Amino acid sequence: MTTPQQALEHSHASQDPLDEATILARTDAYFVRTRDIVRHFGDSQVTYAVFIRRPVIAACGLALRWLRNVAKKQGFEIDCREVYPEGTWVGAGEPLFYLTGSFADLAPLETLFLQKLGAVCVAAHNAYQMALALPKVPFLAMDARHSAGEEMQEQMAYAASVGSRAAQKEGATGFIGNANDATAGFFGLEHGLGTMPHALVGYAGSTLRAAQMYAELYPDQPLSVLVDYFGREVSDAVEVCRYFKERAATGEVSVRLDTHGGRFLEGLDPQSSYDVLERYAPGAIRRYRSEKELRYLVGTGVSAAAIWRMREALDEADFPKVKIVVSSGFNVAKCTAIYDADAPVDVVGTGSFLPDSWSETYATADIVAYDGEPRVKIGREFLLKNFRKDGHS
Secondary structure (H helix, E strand, O other): OOOHHHHHHHHHHOOOOOOOHHHHHHHHHHHHHHHHHHHHHHHHOEEEEEEOOEEOOOHHHHHHHHHHHHHHHHHOOOEEOOOOOOEEEOOOOOOEEEEEEEEHHHHHHHHHHHOOOOOHHHHHHHHHHHHHHHHOEEEEEOOHHOOOOOOHHHHHHHHHHHHHHHHHHOOOOOOEEEOOOHHHHHHHHOOOOOOOOOHHHHHHOOOOHHHHHHHHHHHOOOOOEOOOOOOOOHHHHHHHHOOOHHHHOOOEEEEEEEOOOOOOOOOOOOOHHHHHHHOOOHHHOOOOOOHHHHHHHHOOOHHHHHHHHHHHHHHHHOOOEEEEOOOOOOHHHHHHHHHOOOOOOOEEEOOOOOOOOOHHHHHEEEEEEEEOOOOOOOOOOOHHHHHHHHHOO
């Protein structure tokens, strides 16, 4: 069993710290020129304060591991004091860590280590909030297909694992795994989780046939069946459960709702969606709701009403132990709305902890001391607070 720490040690940040020429080619030119100027006029021991302008969860592990590996590879020393332990909530503008070392050595690294920091901390915060919004529900990280390449894929999976562990400390179930092998170690697993995409259902020609194919090839695995391909979520779910009656009776069958936002779940429309919630969660629709909240509660796609209707249909068909897995746009706001409606969700699959607004992910590194003498640009004096308190970084 791979531990999250072992996964971090074998991460991209550890295995490929990049050679100096590649780093110089990828960093901003003014940092390279700064290095040359500092080397010419005399190096200085500097301390950077590294921060993000919005609240986040500290998830600095990948960035710091990369920094330490580059320093080792290039043969220089750095000192890093983390102000907030990994997984800790950090307020807007609070320094995440202080980094001290040679100005000539550190200047060319700023661009790249900031790339590895901001989005990770914001995604960790989103994952943390989502897990707390549905504290009794396990989550599955399905971020890889929305990531821009393998490095971001690793960063987002790491973020979900850090945010999840922070929520677990507060009693939430959090993320139990992710959808691919490469980053499963961050969740303490050897392999990714998941059963079938829509493409397999289309290939099989029917939802039941896709389930049969999966069960034949993976007989010892739990069966989670995607039921929205043909727009017959309720009918196909019940048909599958009847075919796998014994497995359904023991809770080994799940149905996954991934109905897209262009239509309602089979049998629902606006009025019948309200009727469903009136039966099971009337309080959720009897107070003021924004347009977005109403969409999550009674709108198209995987709404609270759709989840309740699926649970109702499965119970009526005498399959009370069949679980409901949901996906499609489950961000913090949607998780909160689903919780308000007490919707009977057993697992949430989501990649929506990825940051919505990329400008919120920008991390910043300001030098706050030169050769131990505090000095920072006007307006950033707040970064000296912890530095002055400790006397050094």
